[in-house]
Amino acid sequence: MNILELTNFSAGACGVWMRAKQESELLSKRGYIVKIFSSNFVKGTYEIAPEKEMLGKIEIKRFPARKLGGESFMKWDFESEALKFKPDIIIAHSYRHPHTTLALKIKKKLKCKVFLVTHAPFMSDAQRSPLARLAVSFYDFFIGSRTLKQFDKIIAITKWEIPYLKKLRIKKDKIAYIPNGIPIEFFTQKKSKEEKKVLFLGRISPIKDLETLIKASKLLNNIKIEIVGPAEKNYLDKLNFLNSSSIIFLPPVYDIKNKIRKIDSARIFVLPSKRESMPQSLIEAMVREKIVIASNNLGARELIEEGKNGFLFEIGNEKQLAEKISIALERDFKKVRQQARKSVEQFSWDKIIQKLEKLLN
Numbered sequence: 001m002n003i004l005e006l007t008n009f010s011a012g013a014c015g016v017w018m019r020a021k022q023e024s025e026l027l028s029k030r031g032y033i034v035k036i037f038s039s040n041f042v043k044g045t046y047e048i049a050p051e052k053e054m055l056g057k058i059e060i061k062r063f064p065a066r067k068l069g070g071e072s073f074m075k076w077d078f079e080s081e082a083l084k085f086k087p088d089i090i091i092a093h094s095y096r097h098p099h100t101t102l103a104l105k106i107k108k109k110l111k112c113k114v115f116l117v118t119h120a121p122f123m124s125d126a127q128r129s130p131l132a133r134l135a136v137s138f139y140d141f142f143i144g145s146r147t148l149k150q151f152d153k154i155i156a157i158t159k160w161e162i163p164y165l166k167k168l169r170i171k172k173d174k175i176a177y178i179p180n181g182i183p184i185e186f187f188t189q190k191k192s193k194e195e196k197k198v199l200f201l202g203r204i205s206p207i208k209d210l211e212t213l214i215k216a217s218k219l220l221n222n223i224k225i226e227i228v229g230p231a232e233k234n235y236l237d238k239l240n241f242l243n244s245s246s247i248i249f250l251p252p253v254y255d256i257k258n259k260i261r262k263i264d265s266a267r268i269f270v271l272p273s274k275r276e277s278m279p280q281s282l283i284e285a286m287v288r289e290k291i292v293i294a295s296n297n298l299g300a301r302e303l304i305e306e307g308k309n310g311f312l313f314e315i316g317n318e319k320q321l322a323e324k325i326s327i328a329l330e331r332d333f334k335k336v337r338q339q340a341r342k343s344v345e346q347f348s349w350d351k352i353i354q355k356l357e358k359l360l361n
Helices: 015-029 079-085 098-110 130-148 162-167 210-217 233-242 256-264 280-287 298-303 318-330 334-343 349-360
Strands: 002-006 033-039 052-055 058-063 065-069 073-076 089-093 113-117 153-156 175-177 195-201 225-228 247-250 266-271 291-295 311-313
Touching (some): 015 052, 015 058, 015 349, 033 073, 073 098, 153 162, 195 210, 195 280, 256 280, 266 318, 291 298, 311 318
Parallel strands (some): 089 113, 225 247, 291 311
């Protein structure tokens, strides 16, 4: 069976790309012939990625793209290459993007199936202009509702998306819940030594609201906080201006084993984001039995039950965050840690890929 994965990015730090990459690798290992098509942009940079790349047996092909607004909204033409490949199934990532609509056009020509992985675009976005928010609402209710019905299956990565899809008049039997998965190494690798410190691991960008973590650090004594990840330069400059002596900025860690060791090295994992759909880094920290503290947004609320498997604080409230960190530094919270791991065992890629393969067949 030929499977074509479509994603805006196949280079750089990108949650959508990680989903497409990991499921492609696992499907390839199961004998499927998989190709990945994307734009030639490197996420979070101004760089251009190579036109072709091999990922094991998987061919990645990248196409020149034109941005239509924002970082990820773009147009890239892959139709002729898709028709040559003749996929049996197209897995198109990210709702409201031109490549997913083009996938439906290809479906009509090849009589193949097309699955849409939504990637949780339904939360309100304060960064959008009033006109952009109006355009999104117009698209959803007058165009999106008709377009969505043309997909053979709509895959939601979060449970909170499903009511939104139903509001767009999508029938329940067309929706499948298949969240992003966590590599098996996170569940099996031996634990490394833990230090009494705080960790943020992820993309260093404005949406992560790291200002709140830095402000919280100034309310605490004798604390060590590591902020690890790829950084947007302008935002990093802003954070350095706010910086306190407690904060250490470190480069990204891409190797899975080293990433797990980095997570293991901290007692507390903090995710202070303004919004999250399904925070992968938070799940990874929970698998490793960290004390997790996250801002009270939709994605974090789906994962964390206050005081049972982690802790929540109000978005942008550095005093609340400082209080939670202070308590977590003083107490071990063994039961909370154990419950954190138990609550996210469902996200193992071994389990997720079985759900996806059942859907494909």
